[in-house]
Amino acid sequence: MIEVDDLVKHYGTTRAVDGMTFTARPGVVTGFLGPNGAGKSTTMRAVLGLDTPTSGTTRVNGKDYRSSAAPLAEVGALLDGRAFDRSRTARAHLRSVGAAVGVGKRRVEEVLDLAGLTSVADRPAGQFSLGMGQRLGIATSLLADPPVVMLDEPVNGLDPDGITWIRTLTRQLADEGRTVLISSHLMSEMEQTADHLVIVGGGRVITDEPMDDLIARTSGGAVHVVSPGASVLAEALGAQGIEVEQDRSDHLLLHGTTAAHVGDLARDLGVAVHELTPRRKSLEQIFMELTADAVTYRSHTDTDAAPAEPTGDSDA
Numbered sequence: 001m002i003e004v005d006d007l008v009k010h011y012g013t014t015r016a017v018d019g020m021t022f023t024a025r026p027g028v029v030t031g032f033l034g035p036n037g038a039g040k041s042t043t044m045r046a047v048l049g050l051d052t053p054t055s056g057t058t059r060v061n062g063k064d065y066r067s068s069a070a071p072l073a074e075v076g077a078l079l080d081g082r083a084f085d086r087s088r089t090a091r092a093h094l095r096s097v098g099a100a101v102g103v104g105k106r107r108v109e110e111v112l113d114l115a116g117l118t119s120v121a122d123r124p125a126g127q128f129s130l131g132m133g134q135r136l137g138i139a140t141s142l143l144a145d146p147p148v149v150m151l152d153e154p155v156n157g158l159d160p161d162g163i164t165w166i167r168t169l170t171r172q173l174a175d176e177g178r179t180v181l182i183s184s185h186l187m188s189e190m191e192q193t194a195d196h197l198v199i200v201g202g203g204r205v206i207t208d209e210p211m212d213d214l215i216a217r218t219s220g221g222a223v224h225v226v227s228p229g230a231s232v233l234a235e236a237l238g239a240q241g242i243e244v245e246q247d248r249s250d251h252l253l254l255h256g257t258t259a260a261h262v263g264d265l266a267r268d269l270g271v272a273v274h275e276l277t278p279r280r281k282s283l284e285q286i287f288m289e290l291t292a293d294a295v296t297y298r299s300h301t302d303t304d305a306a307p308a309e310p311t312g313d314s315d316a
């Protein structure tokens with residue numbers, strides 16, 4: 001478990017973290033999201049004792065991480081994916097970290113395999129692509145089999161195969177009962193990876209809740225229906241006080257109801273339904289709305305409704 005309690009970190013006049021409180025729990029993949037400069041990396045560094053808080057506390061499994069006797073066996077962290085000697089091979093790098101933390105060669109081979117690096121294990125890490133470097137960083141973080149894993153932007157530089165690998169790996173780590181805290185800017189990816197979200201802006205928590213709750217809460221209970229009997233359905237639903245939008249003769253958009261209710265009503269009325277879809281907002285849309293006031297660095301071409309990333313799932 002990672003506990004962050006009223007954490008404050010000032011750099012001169014910059015309030016990098018301004019009263020951050022949240023808990024990342026075991027068995028759950030917690031997504032740590034926020035615009036550039038929101039304070040995510042500073043918080044992660046504070047948890048690892050790499051930054052001294054101005055005030056507030058952080059704890060790992062109930063203790064101050066700085067007092068840990070075996071820190072790498074307690075938290076596996078990826079903060080800077082390129083933090084290794086570039087002239088060393090991946091295998092030599094892992095063996096040297098392994099020797100420092102009391103982990104043998106067999107475990108090195110296991111994490112090389114886990115990270116998909118076995119075939120390039122004897123190449124100098126300096127020749128690695130950004131994605132391979134990320135894989136090596138993650139392999140290093142898992143060497144000592146830690147119960148807590150904290151990854152800052154792990155999918156940076158990874159190709160689709162690597163992104164899928166991170167998704168599967170983080171799920172597996174959480175299913176094994178580990179605490180997994182992962183920051184990312186890729187919302188469509190986080191939507192598929194995280195169970196729980198801590199969204200931050202301006203050094204503070206904006207929302208801290210399960211992903212499904214956040215999406216349901218902010219999507220407003222809309223349902224999309226395609227039916228040859230749309231008008232009959234629209235009349236019956238309207239009579240129940242449900243707000244109905246009919247944009248095409250056979251398409252309805254309903255607000256303040258559920259797919260189950262509409263499906264049951266259609267059955268009672270003997271109306272065929274060809275599509276019945278709860279409308280959910282994409283995490284990208286929700287993130288943009290929640291953090292609009294907290295964005296420090298915004299390009300001049302940004303618009304209010306501009307999911308930059310194709311999610312393909314916004315209205316599914």
Ligand SMILES: Nc1ncnc2c1ncn2[C@@H]1O[C@H](COP(=O)(O)OP(=O)(O)OP(=O)(O)O)[C@@H](O)[C@H]1O
Pocket residue numbers: 011014015016017034035036037038039040041042043
């Ligand atoms: N060592 C430092 N010295 C001075 N200012 C810093 C330092 N580290 C971070 N900051 C500032 O603190 C704020 C928070 O930075 P931080 O890197 O924690 O944000 P972040 O959410 O991780 O951002 P990003 O998504 O861009 O990585 C920023 O304004 C940043 O410029």
